[in-house]
């Protein structure tokens with residue numbers, strides 16, 4: 001159990017994060033670089049935040065993989081709340097098998113799909129996980145890019161002696177999901193037009209009270225635990 005020890009955590013998980021950067025640059029980026037003259041810079045961040053952002057002045061795409069995200073996806077309890085877990089399960093990527101290896105391979109595809117979505121001009125504020133995004137993501141997996149990234153990560157991790165399990169995680173019962181949430185956690189819920197991003201004010205028995213920024217002040221929602229997700233793209237710049 002490495003949770004709670006920043007030194008040990010980052011010594012194990014930072015090199016895995018660097019492999020995600022390598023996979024994105026070597027396997028996925030060639031699919032996009034033919035379509036524009038932009039550049040890509042991938043990096044490993046200190047926290048959980050994992051996101052794609054684009055700087056139009058420099059024509060620079062940046063993808064950040066948070067070292068705490070890499071850590072969270074090693075174990076069922078902490079992996080359960082992430083959007084990538086739900087996507088693999090619901091959309092049957094990798095046959096629907098949620099393992100640390102598949103979660104990390106899928107995370108590369110997810111962030112890269114945001115890059116392609118941005119290139120297509122189909123990324124809208126408040127609706128980043130829209131129909132166009134899932135069309136791109138489905139295509140990436142259907143073309144076998146998820147499997148290529150998965151193979152790359154498995155081989156490179158083994159070569160470097162980094163632990164990266166391909167064993168399915170036993171996900172916790174969603175009804176006992178309360179323990180995953182803390183006051184202050186950044187979350188989202190809803191789809192399409194009703195998509196909301198906010199932070200947890202209070203953890204209740206079956207819901208969380210979530211504060212979302214509004215035009216004036218904030219709006220509060222009581223959101224069932226089963227509908228809450230951690231936002232991979234916490235920074236949707």
Ligand SMILES: [Zn+2]
Nearest residue numbers: 110114232233
């Ligand atoms: Zn996303």
